[in-house]
Amino acid sequence: MHIDALSRRLIDRYQHGMPLCAEPYRAMAEELGCSEDEVLACLGQLQEGGGLSRIGPVFEHSRAGASTLVALAVPEARLEQVAARINGFPEVNHNYLREHRYNLWFVLTGPDRPHIDRLLAEIEADTGLTPLDLPMLHAFRIDLGFPLGDPS
Amino acid sequence: MTGCLNDLQALQLRRLLEGGLPLAARPYQRLAEQIGSVEERVLEQIQRWQEEGLFRRVGLVLKHRALGFRANAMLVMDIPDAQVDEVGRRLGQAAGVNLCYQRPRRLPHWPYNLFCMVHGREREQVCQLIGRLLADNGLSDVPHQLLFSTRAFKQCGGRFAPPLVETANG
Numbered sequence: 200m201h202i203d204a205l206s207r208r209l210i211d212r213y214q215h216g217m218p219l220c221a222e223p224y225r226a227m228a229e230e231l232g233c234s235e236d237e238v239l240a241c242l243g244q245l246q247e248g249g250g251l252s253r254i255g256p257v258f259e260h261s262r263a264g265a266s267t268l269v270a271l272a273v274p275e276a277r278l279e280q281v282a283a284r285i286n287g288f289p290e291v292n293h294n295y296l297r298e299h300r301y302n303l304w305f306v307l308t309g310p311d312r313p314h315i316d317r318l319l320a321e322i323e324a325d326t327g328l329t330p331l332d333l334p335m336l337h338a339f340r341i342d343l344g345f346p347l348g349d350p351s
Numbered sequence: 352m353t354g355c356l357n358d359l360q361a362l363q364l365r366r367l368l369e370g371g372l373p374l375a376a377r378p379y380q381r382l383a384e385q386i387g388s389v390e391e392r393v394l395e396q397i398q399r400w401q402e403e404g405l406f407r408r409v410g411l412v413l414k415h416r417a418l419g420f421r422a423n424a425m426l427v428m429d430i431p432d433a434q435v436d437e438v439g440r441r442l443g444q445a446a447g448v449n450l451c452y453q454r455p456r457r458l459p460h461w462p463y464n465l466f467c468m469v470h471g472r473e474r475e476q477v478c479q480l481i482g483r484l485l486a487d488n489g490l491s492d493v494p495h496q497l498l499f500s501t502r503a504f505k506q507c508g509g510r511f512a513p514p515l516v517e518t519a520n521g
Binding site: 202213214217222239249250251253256259264265268270282283286289290291294296299301303304305308309310331332334335336339340341 | 374377397412419449466496503
């Protein structure tokens with residue numbers, strides 16, 4: 200997708216934090232020296248173009264509930280069916296195909312660990328595949344940001 | 352204190368926030384209307400959650416693939432338990448590493464206990480970066496694998512809040 204100069208500045212400046220106030224888009228506009236309408240239009244375009252997932256908090260897994268990284272070794276012929284089934288769980292976010300015998304990787308989130316255990320059992324019963332359950336033990340770095348930098 | 356949301360409103364607000372803020376001049380007012388409250392209380396509650404550490408960050412949440420970061424590799428390594436803290440801390444600070452987590456091994460199927468995510472625009476560039484990362488940290492001989500993602504089936508935020516049973520405000 201095409202990323203214009205304002206999008207680039209919004210992303211670089213506000214992916215790690217944004218003003219927490221009644222009119223956050225106006226505050227962004229003031230900081231960047233443009234109008235609130237331009238900020239709203241630009242964010243709307245980014246969202247439509249698929250580059251912006253959402254605006255707001257990223258929850259801290261350990262405080263907000265439970266989560267785990269799951270891998271399945273899915274036979275090639277069943278990939279579409281199994282991936283669609285996994286996508287159907289609202290508790291699944293980030294479901295990727297990766298180059299490995301364990302080829303389907305996704306994150307499960309829920310209010311608590313028993314909820315995750317039930318989902319894992321359901322997935323195994325449903326697909327006949329035994330999931331690898333890989334919860335985070337320690338985070339050494341969690342800051343998922345992308346420096347778009349200056350194109351010039 | 353009269354400024355607090357009740358438990359149901361707080362839960363509803365969390366669910367709304369997991370879906371993202373509306374693109375409107377007064378986004379918190381919109382959220383407040385949906386849970387039968389007012390903008391000021393919603394902002395206070397979010398501020399409180401922020402102070403309590405419920406959020407990792409509040410900002411724009413991006414989809415890296417659509418933004419041109421198409422080469423996304425998960426580097427997994429089998430690091431001796433006694434060294435994993437030190438190696439994790441070093442790799443977590445290295446340029447180009449977006450995430451660095453320790454996870455359990457699942458023997459015999461899965462022998463790796465340290466995970467790094469590296470994103471870039473080109474696969475070759477990511478491979479070179481990881482090669483240097485391993486060499487610079489004396490890890491070239493450590494058992495490791497590189498799992499590039501080749502397709503995103505789903506990319507969205509976590510859903511932590513428990514499901515709502517009945518909502519008083521419909």
